[in-house]
Structures are given as C-alpha cells and as structure tokens.
Amino acid sequence: MNRRTYPVTIWDEYFRQYLIPIYVAVAMFAVGILFGVLAIETLTPADILSLSTYVRQFVGMETSTPTYAGLFQPALVSNLKVLGLFYILGVSVAGMPLVLVTLFFRGFVLGFTVAFLISSLHWEGFALAVIAVVLQNLFIVPALLIVSGVALGFSWQLIATKGGSARSSLIQKFGGFTTLVVLMALVIVVGTAVEAYGSPFLIHIAGQWGI
Secondary structure: OOOOOOOOOHHHHHHHOOHHHHHHHHHHHHHHHHHHHHHHHHOOHHHHHHHHHHHHHHHHHHHHOOOOOOOHHHHHHHHHHHHHHHHHHHOOOOOHHHHHHHHHHHHHHHHHHHHHHHHHHHHHHHHHHHHHHHHHHHHHHHHHHHHHHHHHHHHHHHHHOOOHHHHHHHHHHHHHHHHHHHHHHHHHHHHHHHHHHHHHHHHHHHHHOOO
C-alpha cells in the first residue's frame, strides 16, 4: 500500500529552519507565565482585596453597558507595537536578548492576570479569564510566538552569515520574515477585534447570567 505524500510548501521549508528558535520562544514565554503565577503569592491581603474590588466594578460596568467604543484602536496599536518590536529586534544583530526579555514579561503579565482572577474570584474568575483574557490570546499569542521565534533565528543568521552566496540567501529569508510579520499582523487584528468587541459582549452576557 503506497503512502500518500504531500508536497512540501515554501512555508514548510521556511519554518523548519526556525523550529528550535520557536521552541526557545515558547519556553521563555512559558517561564514568564510560571513566574506570573508564582507572583500571586507575593500579594498582601490588602492588595488582593483592592484588585478584586476593581475587577468586580469593571465587570459590573460591562454587565450594564458594554464599552465597545474606543477599545479597538489602542489595543491594536499596543499589540502591533510588540509585533513591530520583535521585527526590529530580529533584523538587528543584538536583538536576541531583548526578544527573550519581552517574551518573559508578556508571559508574566498573562500568567499573573489569569492566576489572580482564578485565585480571587474562583469559578467566576475562571469564566472571566477565559472570556476576557484567553479568547483573544488564542490569536495574539501564537502570532507573537511565531514572529519572536523567527526573529531569534534570523538575528542569529545575521551573526553567522559570511560570504556573498550566504548573503543572497539571507535577503530571501528577510523577505520571508517581512511577509510573515505582515500575515501575523492580520492575525493580531482578528485577535484584537475579539478583545475589543467579543470579550465585552461576552462579559455582558455572562453578567446577565450572574457570573
């Protein structure tokens, strides 16, 4: 019985050379999430009470009147700034450490936010974390991890490249990197739309059901 073979696309070949840097990016992001979760233990009862009160007030406002207006543009600008930072660091020789630091802090904030919501509000916090944090990051986080991983790999290639033929290949890879950033920017637009329009609507619905 013959096995069915599939043609290898240009993107397959492109991503194969960046698999290890992408794994490194994912690992650093995961470490950031872990530290964010552990940072919950450093909060005092007064800090937890203050933050919990703020979260409940926010949910109460969204339950009565979802705030769609004015959320999309600043959220999109913020997300695209991170993407652009990875792009700039990727095409610079000294960009690798800063990519890793940015990934760590991005993971730290995400881990801290989700852990705080769950630890302080329990099952209500879990539902809120899924609606307000996880949904949009199903689009935004993979896009950032892919670009940051390729940025790490491309930055290393800049250091290691020698010779005219290697530089010609590097120009092609730069074109691929730029195209990838544009495609991931479109993914981030979708994720930001979920953040600005989908999450407030779902919080409103959940609040009506008593969550």
